[in-house]
Amino acid sequence: xxxxxxxxxxxxxxxxxxxxxxxxxxxxxxxxxxxxxxxxxxxxxxxxxxxxxxxxxxxxxxxxxxxxxxxxxxxxxxxxxxxxxxxxxxxxxxxxxxxxxxxxxxxxxxxxxxxxxxxxxxxxxxxxxxxxxxxxxxxxxxxxxxxxxxxxxxxxxxxxxxxxxxxxxxxxxxxxxxxxxxxxxxxxxxxxxxxxxxxxxxxxxxxxxxxxxxxxxxxxxxxxxxxxxxxxxxxxxxxxxxxxxxxxxxxxxxxxxxxxxxxxxxxxxxxxxxxxxxxxxxxxxxxxxxxxxxxxxxxxxxxxxxxxxxxxxxxxxxxxxxxxxxxxxxxxxxxxxxxxxxxxxxxxxxxxxxxxxxxxxxxxxxxxxxxxxxxxxxxxxxxxxxxxxxxxxxxxxxxxxxxxxxxxxxxxxxxxxxxxxxxxxxxxxxxxxxx
Numbered sequence: 001x002x003x004x005x006x007x008x009x010x011x012x013x014x015x016x017x018x019x020x021x022x023x024x025x026x027x028x029x030x031x032x033x034x035x036x037x038x039x040x041x042x043x044x045x046x047x048x049x050x051x052x053x054x055x056x057x058x059x060x061x062x063x064x065x066x067x068x069x070x071x072x073x074x075x076x077x078x079x080x081x082x083x084x085x086x087x088x089x090x091x092x093x094x095x096x097x098x099x100x101x102x103x104x105x106x107x108x109x110x111x112x113x114x115x116x117x118x119x120x121x122x123x124x125x126x127x128x129x130x131x132x133x134x135x136x137x138x139x140x141x142x143x144x145x146x147x148x149x150x151x152x153x154x155x156x157x158x159x160x161x162x163x164x165x166x167x168x169x170x171x172x173x174x175x176x177x178x179x180x181x182x183x184x185x186x187x188x189x190x191x192x193x194x195x196x197x198x199x200x201x202x203x204x205x206x207x208x209x210x211x212x213x214x215x216x217x218x219x220x221x222x223x224x225x226x227x228x229x230x231x232x233x234x235x236x237x238x239x240x241x242x243x244x245x246x247x248x249x250x251x252x253x254x255x256x257x258x259x260x261x262x263x264x265x266x267x268x269x270x271x272x273x274x275x276x277x278x279x280x281x282x283x284x285x286x287x288x289x290x291x292x293x294x295x296x297x298x299x300x301x302x303x304x305x306x307x308x309x310x311x312x313x314x315x316x317x318x319x320x321x322x323x324x325x326x327x328x329x330x331x332x333x334x335x336x337x338x339x340x341x342x343x344x345x346x347x348x349x350x351x352x353x354x355x356x357x358x359x360x361x362x363x364x365x366x367x368x369x370x371x372x373x374x375x376x377x378x379x380x381x382x383x384x385x386x387x388x389x390x391x392x393x394x395x396x397x398x399x400x401x402x403x404x405x406x407x408x409x410x411x412x413x414x415x416x417x418x419x420x421x422x423x424x425x426x427x428x429x430x431x432x433x434x435x
Contacts, residue, residue, distance in 0.1 A: 005403065005405075005406045005409075006042075006056060006057070006058055006059070006402070006403060006406060007403065008059050008387055008389075008390050008401045008403055009185075009189070009387070009388055009389050009390070009403070010068070010385065010386045010387050010388070011068045011194065011196060011386030011387075011388060012068070012386065013068070014064070014066045014067060014068045014385060014386055015066060016066060016067050016068070016069075016070060017065065017066055017067075018033070018063060018064060018065055018066065018067050018103075018384070019071060019102075019103055019104055020033075020063050020102060020103070022063060022065075024065060033062070033063050033064060033065040034060055034061070034062030034063060034064065034381075035065075036059075036064065038059070038060035038062075039057035039058060039059060039060060040057065040058045040059075040060050040395060040396055040398040040400050041055075041056075041057060041058075041396065042054060042055075042056035042057065042058055042210075042395070042396075043055070043056070044396050058210075058395055058400040058401070058402065059400060059401040060398060060399070060400055060401075061378040061381065061382060061392055061398075061399040061400055061401050062378065062381055062399065063381040063385075064381065064384075064385040066385075067384045067385050067386070068196070068384070068385060068386030069167055069168070069194075069196070069383075069384055069386065071103045071104040071105050071384070072104065072106070074103075074105050074107075074167045074168060074384075075105070075107045075108075075109070075164065075165050075166045075167055075168070076095075076099050076105055076107070076108045076109070076166065076167065076168035076169075076170070076383070077108070077109045077110070077111050077126065077161070077164075077166045077168070077169050077170070078092055078095055078096075078108070078109070078110050078111065078129070078145065078170045078172065079110075079111040079114060079115065079117065079118070079145070079169070079170070079171055079172065079173075080092070080114065080143040080145050080146070080147045080172045080173065080202075081114035081115055081147055081148065081149070081171065081172070081173035081174075081176070081177040081180070082114070082147060082149060082173045082174050082176060082177050082202065082203075083147070083149075083174075083204070083360060084141070084142050084143065084147060084360045084361055085202050085203070085204045085215070085216035085360055086141060086204075086215075086216040086219035086220065086360065086361075086362055086363060086364040086365070086368055087202075087215040087216045087219065087364035087368045087369070087371070087372040088142065088143040088147075088172060088202065088216075089134075089137040089138050089140065089141075089142070089143060089144050089363075090138045090215075090364050090368070090369050090372035090373060090376070091172055091200055091202075091215065091372045091375060091376045092110065092129075092134060092137065092143070092144060092145065092172075092376075093134040093135075093137055093138050093376075094372060094373040094375075094376035094377055095108075095170055095376040095377070095379060095380055096108050096129050096131075096134050097131075097134075098376065098377045098380040098381075099168075099380050100129075100131070102380075103380065103384055105168075107128070108128075108129045109126040109127060109128060109129060109164075109166070110126065110127040110129050110144070110145040111124075111126055111127075111145065112124045112125075112126070112127060112145055112146050113145070113146040113147060113148045114146070114147050114148035114149070114150075114173075114177075115148070115150070115151065115152045115157060115177075115180055116148045116150070116152060117145075117146075118152060118156070118157040118160045118161070119152045119153065119156050119157065119160070120156070120160065121156075126164070127145065138363070138364070138369065139363060140363055141361045141362045141363045141364075142361060147173075149176065151176075151180060152180075154183050154184065154187055155187070157180075157184055158184060158187045158188055158191065158193065158195075161184075161188070161193070161195055162191075162193055162195075166195070167194055167195055167196065168195070168196050168198070168380075168383040168384070169181075169184065169195065169196070169197045169198070170198055170199075170200060170379055170380075170383065171184075171197065171198070171199045171200070172199075172200045172202050173199075173200075173201075173202050173203075174201065174202055174203035174205075174207075174208065174214075175203065175207070175208070175408055175411070177199070177202070178199045178201065178208075178391060178404050178407060178408050179408055181197050181198075181199045181389075181391075181404055182197075182389055182404040182405055182408065184197050185197035185388045185389035185404070186389065188388070189388070189389075195388070196382075196383045196384075196386055196387060196388040197388050197389060198379045198382050198383045198387065198388070198390055198391065198392070199379075199390070199391030199392070199404050199407075200215075200375050200376065200379050200391065200392055201214045201215075201391050201392070201393060201407070202214060202215060202216065203216075204216045204217060204220050204248055204255070204359070204360050205248060205249050205250060205251065205252050205254060205255065206252065206254040206255070206412070207250075207251055207252035207254070207411050207412045207413065208391075208393070208407055208412060209406070209407050209408070209409065209410055209411065209412045210393055210395065210402050210406060210407055210412075211391075211393035211394060211395070211402065211407065211412070212393070212394050212395055212396075213371075213394060215364070215368050215371050215372045215375060216360070216364065216368055217254065217255070217258075217368075218365060218367045218368050218371070219359075219362060219363075219364050219365045219367075219368045220248065220255050220359050220360070221255065221258045221259050221262055222262075222365055223355070223358065223359045223362060224245075224247050224255055224256075224258075224259035224262075224263075224301075224355070224359060225259050225262040225263045227245055227353050227355045227359075228243075228245055228259055228260075228263040228265055228266060228299060228301060229263055229265060230243075230353070231243025231244070231245050231265075231299050231351065231353050232263070232265035232299050234351040235297040235298060235299050235349075235351070236297050238349035239296060239347075239349065240292050240296060240297070240346065240347055240348050240349055241296070241297045241298075241348075241349045241350075241351070242288075242292070242297070242298050242299075242300065242337065242348055242349070242350045242351070243297075243298075243299045243300070243351050243353065244300045244302070244330065244333060244334055244337070244350065244351070244352050244353065245299070245300065245301050245302070245353045245354075245355070246302050246303075246304060246328075246329065246330030246352075246353070246354045246356070247259060247301060247302070247303055247304065247355075247356070247359075248303070248304055248356050248359065248360065249271065249272065249303030249304055249305055249306075250272075250304060250305045250326060251272055251305050251411050251413065252271075252272065252273070252303075252305070252411065252412060252413045252414060253269070253270075253271020253272055253273055253274075253303040253305075253306065253413075253414045254414060254420075255303065256269055256270070256271050256301045256302065256303040256306075257269060257271060257414055257420050257421060257423075257424050258420070259301060260301050260424050260427060260428060261420075261423050261424065261427055264427055265299050266299050266300070266301045266427070266428055267291055267298045267299050267300065267428050267429070267430070268284070268287070268288065268291075268298065268299075268300045268301070268428060268430050269300075269301045269302075269424050269428055269430065270284070270300070270301070270302040270303065270306040270307060270329075270333075271303045271305075271306050271414055272303055272305035272306050272308070272413070273413050273414045273415075273416060273421075274306075274416060274421075274433065274434075275307075275309055275435070276306075276307060276433070276434035276435065277434055277435050278310070278336055278340075279340075280435075282431060282433065282434055282435055283434055283435075284434040285336065285337065285340045287430070287431070287434065288300070288337065289340070289341065289344065289346060292346065292348070300333070302329055302330060302333060303329075304326050304328075304329060304330070304356070305326050305329075306329050307329045307332070307333070308326055308327060308329065310329075310332065311327045311332075330352065330354055331352070334350065334352045337350060338350060371394075374399060375392050375394075375399075378392045378399045379392050382401060387401060389403060389404050389405065390402065390403055390404060391404050391407055393407070416432075
């Protein structure tokens with residue numbers, strides 16, 4: 001049976017037949033509606049030697065035969081929040097086309113600059129989306145609607161939706177955005193407002209729980225690999241060369257780990273999940289100097305959230321979304337490496353790369369473009385069916401509905417016992433711990 005934490009809330013009634021020309025018969029050569037009872041297993045691998053079996057079933061996403069909203073009377077809005085990420089415009093475009101052309105929703109709006117645009121005091125007005133407006137936006141990076149961090153008054157945002165008769169709200173963003181989406185959904189339900197709120201998880205760090213990957217992640221890996229390959233060229237092009245690359249990953253090291261395996265040129269990968277010491281027998285700096293002495297070059301990939309315990313607690317501040325702003329581990333390591341080598345009288349040629357804003361601002365690659373299209377269309381199917389307080393995730397290669405409250409309960413991180421991290425250890429040759 002479904003665990004309570006995966007139970008999806010739906011608005012009622014659902015007596016209106018979907019305008020989509022789909023089938024309920026498998027094998028007739030026509031695409032099918034997904035029955036509400038369809039489920040996806042949470043745990044795919046069963047073994048007494050692995051983690052205990054948890055028979056949790058996730059609600060399968062997809063078009064429903066009967067929907068809650070009348071397309072002719074429905075208004076929809078799309079908002080993008082938080083940092084930029086490859087694929088934002090793809091999601092906006094595909095959501096518009098699914099709403100407007102397939103369901104027949106006549107009015108779709110874009111909310112400018114995140115949740116700020118849902119506060120009339122900002123002076124920002126919603127943008128009416130049209131085919132002409134979205135036609136080519138997928139060809140460029142960023143968000144055509146703009147984005148922002150920070151929260152707005154919950155009552156004001158729901159008043160905004162009610163006053164403009166907006167029935168569907170699509171919230172594209174990461175952890176902070178989905179916290180806001182959940183609050184809006186809960187407040188709309190409390191008011192008995194006929195509003196469905198659906199989240200599309202966007203975080204380049206890939207740290208949303210119960211979601212195997214988020215859009216933009218594969219594009220980020222592709223670009224990060226290119227930078228690492230350049231760092232390797234620089235490192236091998238000079239005696240005692242070091243290429244130090246800082247990558248995104250505030251709380252999770254998925255980009256650093258993934259790019260390490262994609263490149264195969266990294267010798268040390270440092271992530272937030274694996275604390276490290278700089279000095280001592282197994283410290284990072286002595287290990288790095290040993291590598292330089294033996295091979296004459298090294299490439300280091302470090303996630304932005306790694307090594308934060310090396311800074312004093314009183315040095316931290318928070319951003320507008322309440323996230324603790326990380327200290328710059330890249331520059332810290334650059335100085336620490338240079339100082340340590342100088343004390344040993346080892347001359348270095350150290351090159352530092354920080355491509356973070358380049359990586360997150362590029363257009364989506366082909367794989368992410370496909371993924372964004374599917375996420376957006378599944379989000380529309382969910383909203384039209386009256387699903388609310390839910391986000392669209394990919395799990396076991398199937399699109400599923402995850403209650404937002406469950407997805408934001410904690411952060412997803414790299415398991416140090418996972419195949420991903422084992423691959424990093426084997427590819428780099430670094431020890432399991434620098435402690």
